[in-house]
Amino acid sequence: MLAHEMAHIRSRDVLVSSVAAMILAPLGATLLQLGVSRQREYLADATAAALLGSGAPLADALESIQEAQAPPLQVSPVTAPMYIANPRSGGQMRALFSTHPLTADRVRRLRAYDRARVCTPIKTRASAASAR
Numbered sequence: 001m002l003a004h005e006m007a008h009i010r011s012r013d014v015l016v017s018s019v020a021a022m023i024l025a026p027l028g029a030t031l032l033q034l035g036v037s038r039q040r041e042y043l044a045d046a047t048a049a050a051l052l053g054s055g056a057p058l059a060d061a062l063e064s065i066q067e068a069q070a071p072p073l074q075v076s077p078v079t080a081p082m083y084i085a086n087p088r089s090g091g092q093m094r095a096l097f098s099t100h101p102l103t104a105d106r107v108r109r110l111r112a113y114d115r116a117r118v119c120t121p122i123k124t125r126a127s128a129a130s131a132r
Contacts (some may be wrong), residue, residue, distance in 0.1 A: 030097075037099040045106055046113065054117070055110030062110075066103045 008014070049055035075083070080099055095102050 034097060034099060038101045041100050042106070042109060045110055049110055049113045055113040059107045059110035062103050062107055 045055070045058060048058050052058070083100070100106075
């Protein structure tokens with residue numbers, strides 16, 4: 001056991017772990033922040049669909065924007081969060097470092113919102129009062 005711990009000291013494992021933590025902690029914080037940002041985009045989409053009574057208008061608009069952006073735009077990462085759709089679209093790895101979810105995922109959720117509304121009637125205050 002003592003030889004094992006001496007091997008850690010000889011290999012400078014504490015130093016290596018400290019350097020790794022200093023490098024990885026900001027990366028982890030950034031990935032967490034980006035993940036929260038993507039979730040907030042989904043929430044804003046769901047709220048917009050609820051306000052409109054349908055997810056179709058926003059889904060259609062997102063698809064139109066995506067089609068108009070055939071080649072990915074050369075947009076600064078600083079201004080990318082200001083766009084309604086991800087202007088720096090790319091593969092799955094790029095999606096991990098994006099402030100916005102993939103447009104296809106957003107459209108899929110908005111279409112699912114509409115399908116769920118068709119299947120599940122929403123009770124309004126008036127219909128709840130008349131049921132009493």
